[in-house]
Amino acid sequence: MPRRECLNPRCRVLHSGPGPRCPMCTSRQEQARDAARGTTTQRGLGADHQAAARVVLANAELCVVCGQPPTADDPLEAGHIIPRVRGGTNDITNYRAEHRSCNRSQGADLRQR
Ligand SMILES: [Zn+2]
Ligand SMILES: [Zn+2]
Known part of the structure; x- marks a missing residue:
């Protein structure tokens, strides 16, 4: 797999992960999304x-x-x-x-x- 630069401008690490971001940024991004979803649910209540x-x-x-x-x-x-x-x-x-x-x-x- 060709290596590419992580899409995160503060990271820019070369990686060969499946997504546009390096595996570390991808998991961090998912955590942030989960956190945001939690807040919305709480706000809904x-x-x-x-x-x-x-x-x-x-x-x-x-x-x-x-x-x-x-x-x-x-x-x-x-x-x-x-x-x-x-x-x-x-x-x-x-x-x-x-x-x-x-x-x-x-x-x-x-x-x-
Ligand atoms: Zn990254
Ligand atoms: Zn009762």
Whole structure:
């Protein structure tokens, strides 16, 4: 394989890797992309999540999962009907009020399936 210069202007090392960048820069670039994706996901759980959760909780009196009212130890939380890992959105229609404990146990359940 012919050697070529790494595309990274700060690297410029001669390499014979499969891509335009040397293997080291390629893996660094992928790490940066993963980090950026993580931040976007976290940002997605930001303002619109807060707003939707507030509205759902403001109208909620009972837990949707078990039908019981909230307690001091087990307050209601806004949970996703379709988990975000399964493509659920932060749209208000994807939220429901559920106990913190119901939210957790259901999440664990979904992870096992
Ligand atoms: Zn490089
Ligand atoms: Zn409940």
